Amino acid sequence: MRAFESRNLILSQLADPELLALERILEPLPLPRDFELVHPGTPVSYYYFLESGIACMVATSPEGRKAEIGVLGRDAMSPPALTVDAERFSFDVMMQVGGHGRRVDAGALACFLVDRPPVRRLLSHFVHAFFVQVANNALSNAVHKIDVRLAKWILMCHDRLEGEEIEITHEYMATMLGVRRSSVTDALHVLEGRHFIYSSRGMVIIRDRASLEAFAADAYDVPGISSRDWPQISRRPLAIYR
CATH class of the missing domain: 2.60.120.10 (Jelly Rolls)
Known part of the structure; x- marks a missing residue:
């Protein structure tokens, strides 16, 4: 047992x-x-x-x-x-x-x-x-736009949580991404405008994960970032320990 x-x-x-x-x-x-x-x-x-x-x-x-x-x-x-x-x-x-x-x-x-x-x-x-x-x-910070980096970051958080909600403020996201709060707000508007997410005060809600993954593209879909190859322990797969 x-x-x-x-x-x-x-x-x-x-x-x-x-x-x-x-x-x-x-x-x-x-x-x-x-x-x-x-x-x-x-x-x-x-x-x-x-x-x-x-x-x-x-x-x-x-x-x-x-x-x-x-x-x-x-x-x-x-x-x-x-x-x-x-x-x-x-x-x-x-x-x-x-x-x-x-x-x-x-x-x-x-x-x-x-x-x-x-x-x-x-x-x-x-x-x-x-x-x-x-x-x-580090590579993504150098070569990707903020909206793509934010999409990748949201996906990585979503992989590690249950449900579709991520409790996080604009200010916290700005600190984590190393950018100004206004840049995070603009990037969130891009993702909301495409109906990938819904954002409110202190909350991000995933609406269309598949489209969010497609938008993040190679910023997310690489070993060590994407959850795709992780062993199944929940409704979404998690990590690459082989």
Whole structure:
């Protein structure tokens, strides 16, 4: 019998013995919006397995300007570190859309992984997939217009949430995309005008996902960004851990 059923993609792919052992050191908890999972330059105390909601990894310039460089959801462990032995993390990771998940003490996770190479490989696959996403985000920021980038970002959030609603403000989207709020408003008007979405104060609702995907085109439909190749754990497919 499995220890528990998890909505987190990584936990859902663990073999029963590993999941039973990991359950003993996992702590379920709510993850409200703006909850900080890790602060840049500080020791990593916990690793989080999200089961709902969305976290974002944010880079900050010396002048204090911020931009999102990666999206994390129920496909993820946060922070996405190459090794859980790392003492500090270079970026801010915070909840963008509130949800819940499970956390594990960093030291306890390091001990758990010592004699479990299959679990280490699974986490390595996740980290590789995540940094493919980061690289594609950087490319998209350089070559795509804001309305296309926004379409891609909405799709990536939609992949990681239940339902068609994304609770997010124009100001938050502007910060995540590294642009002015007026630019986000203009881009939302483009997507609304094509009937892909409906946008209101603090909310984006998906109306036509297939057309939104076609509009985002190669900004979204690439490995590490598109959910198309992810194992089935919900009504939409999620991630590329093979």
